[in-house]
Amino acid sequence: MKYLLLLLVALLIIWQWRSHRDREARKKPPPRGSAKQPIEMVACLNCGTHLAAADAVHGSQGSYCSAEHRQRHEA
Ligand SMILES: [Zn+2]
Secondary structure (H helix, E strand, C coil): CHHHHHHHHHHHHHHHHHHHHHHHHHHCCCCCCCCCCCCCEEECCCCCCEEEHHHCEECCCCEECCHHHHHHHHC
């Protein structure tokens, strides 16, 4: 009988822990932005390589894959 009580207590602890963990998981907002949003792509005006707008080098006429291509195109 003693063991049954211990088992019950153990189950109760596990159940409490699990429900607490589930609540914690629900509280967290789903990751927004960066991961799900499509990355804006631009093409290099000099060689046509597509790259993320954030990584592009911006010149007076548009975007480039590198400073070298910007110089070559806008010179
Ligand atoms: Zn380029």
